[in-house]
Every structure is written in structure tokens, then in C-alpha cells.
Amino acid sequence: MIPDPAGSLTVVGIGPGRSDWCLPDVADRIASATDLVGYTRYLNLVTVETDARRHRFGNRVEADRAALALDLAADGGAVVVVSSGDPGIFAMASAVVEQLDRWPDRWQSVRFEVLPGISAAQALASRVGAPLGHDFCVISLSDVLKPWEIIERRLDAAAGADFVVALYNPASRHRPWQFGRAVERLAAHRLPGTPVVLGRDVGRPDEHVEVLTLDRLADADIDMRTVIVVGSSTTRILVGRPLGARVYTPRWYGDPEDQSPTVPSNHATA
Numbered sequence: 433m434i435p436d437p438a439g440s441l442t443v444v445g446i447g448p449g450r451s452d453w454c455l456p457d458v459a460d461r462i463a464s465a466t467d468l469v470g471y472t473r474y475l476n477l478v479t480v481e482t483d484a485r486r487h488r489f490g491n492r493v494e495a496d497r498a499a500l501a502l503d504l505a506a507d508g509g510a511v512v513v514v515s516s517g518d519p520g521i522f523a524m525a526s527a528v529v530e531q532l533d534r535w536p537d538r539w540q541s542v543r544f545e546v547l548p549g550i551s552a553a554q555a556l557a558s559r560v561g562a563p564l565g566h567d568f569c570v571i572s573l574s575d576v577l578k579p580w581e582i583i584e585r586r587l588d589a590a591a592g593a594d595f596v597v598a599l600y601n602p603a604s605r606h607r608p609w610q611f612g613r614a615v616e617r618l619a620a621h622r623l624p625g626t627p628v629v630l631g632r633d634v635g636r637p638d639e640h641v642e643v644l645t646l647d648r649l650a651d652a653d654i655d656m657r658t659v660i661v662v663g664s665s666t667t668r669i670l671v672g673r674p675l676g677a678r679v680y681t682p683r684w685y686g687d688p689e690d691q692s693p694t695v696p697s698n699h700a701t702a
């Protein structure tokens with residue numbers, strides 16, 4: 433028999449950083465929480481007024497953080513686990529479900545919910561137009577939780593299939609060489625002039641957004657606060673529009689006048 437609910441655990445995404453990019457139901461849930469659990473930097477971004485206790489963690493103890501949050505909820509708390517962006521994308525929602533999967537008999541009484549948020553790639557895309565306007569995929573370059581070989585295989589497959597590719601967790605002090613290798617893999621499938629959009633601290637006071645081409649990406653200044661969108665063979669930069677909408681990926685593939693879509697001729701094959 434499933435026991436009566438004790439408390440609740442909600443994993444929320446607060447969006448990339450601006451308070452008005454945080455959905456109202458997320459703000460409400462934070463306002464009425466008894467406990468907020470999360471990475472220190474993300475808890476510091478929470479601007480919603482709340483009396484909740486804050487449980488701050490470093491960014492490499494997700495399993496402990498998830499288990500603590502579930503324990504607090506089992507004790508009757510209204511617990512909110514805070515992620516940046518969307519909580520289901522390289523964030524805490526999986527970390528919590530992993531714990532539920534690992535310990536099927538624990539935390540049966542806890543009501544569990546995930547509330548979505550705007551992810552970094554979506555926020556960046558909106559700043560420049562519509563680079564994610566056609567099929568795209570999202571790849572984390574962090575090899576902390578998966579082997580580097582898998583990352584290279586996915587980069588090759590995604591670029592080889594002509595997806596627009598959004599790169600998260602591009603580099604850190606502990607991962608100095610991986611970004612250069614990733615750019616090499618993408619460049620094996622794309623022409624040097626392929627549009628690239630780079631955003632640091634999107635939606636935060638120090639926001640920096642840059643449009644460049646793939647041949648300049650290896651030298652770009654990137655870090656863990658940067659997200660990158662590498663175009664497909666059809667992604668275009670509008671010349672003479674320095675501000676606002678200036679990069680897009682068309683919804684069509686091949687020649688829009690032609691009835692049968694074809695593979696564009698500027699798709700480099702590795």
C-alpha cells in the first residue's frame with residue numbers, strides 16, 4: 433500500500449538567470465517552499481521572496497543533494513530543488529529520479545514533480561533570431577559523467593546528419609583540451625564559414641552574445657558560463673543586420689522552390 437503523501441519534492445528550472453524568464457508556477461513554488469536545495473550559484477540567482485531554508489552544495493555532489501532533498505520531503509517539507517535553465521536538461525531532475533530508481537522502497541510517500549524552464553540554448557537562440565529553426569540536438573561536452581569517446585561519436589553523428597548542434601558545458605579548468613577536439617570533429621563535417629552563435633551569461637547582467645563562423649570557434653573565449661550553437665549546412669547569417677534577428681536556420685531543406693527537398697551542396701562530408 434502506498435502511504436499518504438508526507439511532503440513534496442519539486443524540481444524547478446529558473447531559466448537562464450533573469451527573474452522575468454522564470455515561469456510563474458516556478459516562482460510560486462519557490463515562494464511557498466520550506467526548503468530550497470541546489471548548487472550555490474543557482475540558489476544565489478533566486479530572486480523570489482521566500483522564507484525557505486537554503487541548502488547549498490558544490491556542483492559535483494548531485495546524488496547527495498538529491499537524496500537530502502528527498503529525505504527533507506519525506507519528513508514533511510515542501511522541498512524545491514533548483515536548477516538553472518530547464519531542470520530536465522543536464523540538471524537535477526535526472527539526479528532525483530536516479531535516486532528514486534536506485535532505492536525503490538524509499539521515499540514512497542513523497543509527491544514528486546518537475547516544472548520546466550527556458551534552457552540556455554533557447555535563450556541564446558532568441559537573442560539572434562532563429563538558429564534552432566530546424567532539427568537540432570543538444571550535446572554536453574562534459575566527460576565527467578560519460579566517456580569522451582561517446583561525446584566524439586555523438587558529435588560526429590550529429591554533425592554528419594546535418595543537425596544544428598548546441599554545445600553545453602563547453603570547457604572548464606579541469607577539461608582544457610576537450611573543446612578544441614570537439615570543434616575539430618564538427619569542422620570535419622561543416623564548411624569553415626558555417627554560422628556559430630556563442631553566448632555567455634545569457635539573460636544575466638554580464639550577457640555577451642557573439643555571431644562568428646566555425647573557422648574562428650577554436651580561438652573563441654569560452655568557459656562554463658557559455659553555450660554555443662553551431663549551425664547546420666542551411667543556417668544563414670543575414671548580412672547588414674548588426675542588431676536583432678540576424679541568424680536563422682530555415683524551416684525548409686534544400687531548394688524551397690523545388691518540390692523535392694535535396695541535400696544542400698554546402699554540406700561538407702567527412
Ligand code: SAH
Nearest residue numbers: 448517518551552600601633634656658659
Ligand atoms: N539546465 C541548464 C543546463 C545546465 S548545464 C539549461 O537548461 O540551460 C550548464 C551549462 O549550461 C553551462 O556550462 C552552459 O553551457 C549552459 N548555460 C546555462 N545557463 C547559461 C546562461 N545563462 N548563459 C550561457 N550558458 C548557460
